[in-house]
Amino acid sequence: MAEPSEQTASRTPAFIIFGLVAVVFIFAFINSKSSGLSFYPLDQFNVKPILGKGPVGTFTITNVTLWMALTVAGIALLLVMGTRGRALVPTRMQSVAEMAYGFIYKMVEDVTGKDGLRYFPYIMTLFMFIVFSNFLGLLPLSFTTTSHIAVTAVMAVAVFLAVTILGFVLNGAGFLSLFWISSAPLALRPILALIEVISYFVRPVSHSIRLAGNMMAGHAVIKVFAAFSAIAVISPLSIAAITAIYALEVLVCFIQAYVFTILTCVYLKDALHPHH
Amino acid sequence: MATETEQAHSTAAAGRGLPDNSADAPGMPQLDFSTFANQIFWLVVTLVVIYLVLSKIALPRIASVLAERQGTITNDIAAAEELKQQAADAEAAYEKALADARVEAGRIADEAKAEMQAEVDSAMIKADAEIAAQTAESASRIDEIRAGAADAVKVVARDTAKEVVAALGIDIDDKAVEAAVASQVKG
Numbered sequence: 001m002a003e004p005s006e007q008t009a010s011r012t013p014a015f016i017i018f019g020l021v022a023v024v025f026i027f028a029f030i031n032s033k034s035s036g037l038s039f040y041p042l043d044q045f046n047v048k049p050i051l052g053k054g055p056v057g058t059f060t061i062t063n064v065t066l067w068m069a070l071t072v073a074g075i076a077l078l079l080v081m082g083t084r085g086r087a088l089v090p091t092r093m094q095s096v097a098e099m100a101y102g103f104i105y106k107m108v109e110d111v112t113g114k115d116g117l118r119y120f121p122y123i124m125t126l127f128m129f130i131v132f133s134n135f136l137g138l139l140p141l142s143f144t145t146t147s148h149i150a151v152t153a154v155m156a157v158a159v160f161l162a163v164t165i166l167g168f169v170l171n172g173a174g175f176l177s178l179f180w181i182s183s184a185p186l187a188l189r190p191i192l193a194l195i196e197v198i199s200y201f202v203r204p205v206s207h208s209i210r211l212a213g214n215m216m217a218g219h220a221v222i223k224v225f226a227a228f229s230a231i232a233v234i235s236p237l238s239i240a241a242i243t244a245i246y247a248l249e250v251l252v253c254f255i256q257a258y259v260f261t262i263l264t265c266v267y268l269k270d271a272l273h274p275h276h
Numbered sequence: 277m278a279t280e281t282e283q284a285h286s287t288a289a290a291g292r293g294l295p296d297n298s299a300d301a302p303g304m305p306q307l308d309f310s311t312f313a314n315q316i317f318w319l320v321v322t323l324v325v326i327y328l329v330l331s332k333i334a335l336p337r338i339a340s341v342l343a344e345r346q347g348t349i350t351n352d353i354a355a356a357e358e359l360k361q362q363a364a365d366a367e368a369a370y371e372k373a374l375a376d377a378r379v380e381a382g383r384i385a386d387e388a389k390a391e392m393q394a395e396v397d398s399a400m401i402k403a404d405a406e407i408a409a410q411t412a413e414s415a416s417r418i419d420e421i422r423a424g425a426a427d428a429v430k431v432v433a434r435d436t437a438k439e440v441v442a443a444l445g446i447d448i449d450d451k452a453v454e455a456a457v458a459s460q461v462k463g
Binding site: 042043045046047055056057058059060062064065068069071072075076079080083086087088090094097098101102120121122124125126128129145147148149150151154155212216 | 310312314315318319323325326329334335339340341342348
């Protein structure tokens with residue numbers, strides 16, 4: 001009997017938070033624009049220096065620096081400060097940290113096997129970075145580092161290169177058997193090998209664009225709806241739409257981090273066990 | 277429509293005095309290659325820092341906490357198993373003690389019963405003997421009394437006979453009277 005009422009009780013604040021976030025979005029939007037119906041859904045992705053104005057050099061401290069630093073701070077807060085007590089019966093924060101650890105540990109173990117656990121810290125690094133960047137990007141007025149193809153491409157290419165080099169180091173030329181599908185009829189094998197090679201090299205592209213595209217699209221759509229809220233008649237609908245999209249984005253933020261991580265595990269499995 | 281928004285964009289941009297690079301690149305900021313070096317540099321720094329924090333501090337710590345908890349749980353389960361075994365043993369011992377006590381109690385009860393039976397039997401025998409003795413004594417006394425009574429009857433009969441004879445004025449020898457009375461009484 002108590003359970004349904006509890007559920008609705010916990011759902012109501014969530015909706016209030018979503019609503020507030022939507023309102024903040026709109027105010028931020030209205031304040032930043034002078035007046036009228038204007039669309040700048042992509043302005044939020046601009047990389048700009050924090051201190052003063054000027055060209056963006058390699059070592060310039062930009063909003064990218066700020067939000068990546070906040071990502072590091074968030075991860076440190078959760079995984080280092082949260083586990084400071086080393087409690088046998090965990091606190092809430094420690095519980096979340098342990099869940100994140102267990103989630104990725106189990107994923108690596110399930111997908112790549114026991115010998116893949118050596119690479120668990122690297123995969124955990126990727127997952128924590130992406131998931132924190134994604135969620136920090138959901139804050140109003142924030143900057144989403146993972147919405148940039150430069151960022152996701154570096155990670156995807158790093159995974160691609162690491163997996164390829166690892167595959168050849170561990171298996172030698174045997175790694176090429178990944179492309180030679182011995183279970184297929186002999187006549188088909190060269191054709192399949194060609195397809196396999198192409199799909200292998202497309203991996204980093206899809207791997208990086210999937211994450212950046214999802215992040216960018218969601219944020220841009222929220223901005224577009226926010227722009228419509230300048231029209232008084234449409235604004236309630238606009239706010240409702242922002243709320244809905246925002247809820248969806250919360251889901252997408254986690255799922256995309258999950259997908260990036262599990263694909264990394266799958267690619268790693270190919271390097272460890274290339275034989276089909 | 278497209279030209280309208282573009283126009284609005286440019287006028288608004290002029291009004292706000294946007295930074296040059298965003299005005300120069302009307303397309304996606306994601307494809308503005310001039311910012312790539314900056315992003316890549318900070319990304320690599322960030323990933324290295326996260327990796328160091330995780331591999332040096334966070335992950336070993338969480339792993340040790342999880343291992344410690346697993347160990348504690350295993351130990352607790354083992355301890356609980358042991359305690360359960362102890363409880364079972366204690367219960368068995370209790371049951372055994374109870375059964376022993378029952379047997380002992382039965383034995384004591386039987387013993388007491390037998391003892392009492394023996395006591396009762398001996399008392400009965402004693403009482404029977406006493407009763408028999410008393411009965412015999414009583415019988416002898418009754419016989420005595422009876423004999424006494426018979427003698428008394430003889431005496432009374434003799435005396436009475438003498439008196440009757442004397443009263444009738446018959447002079448007869450006492451011995452004859454006695455003999456006559458004795459023969460009558462006997463008969």
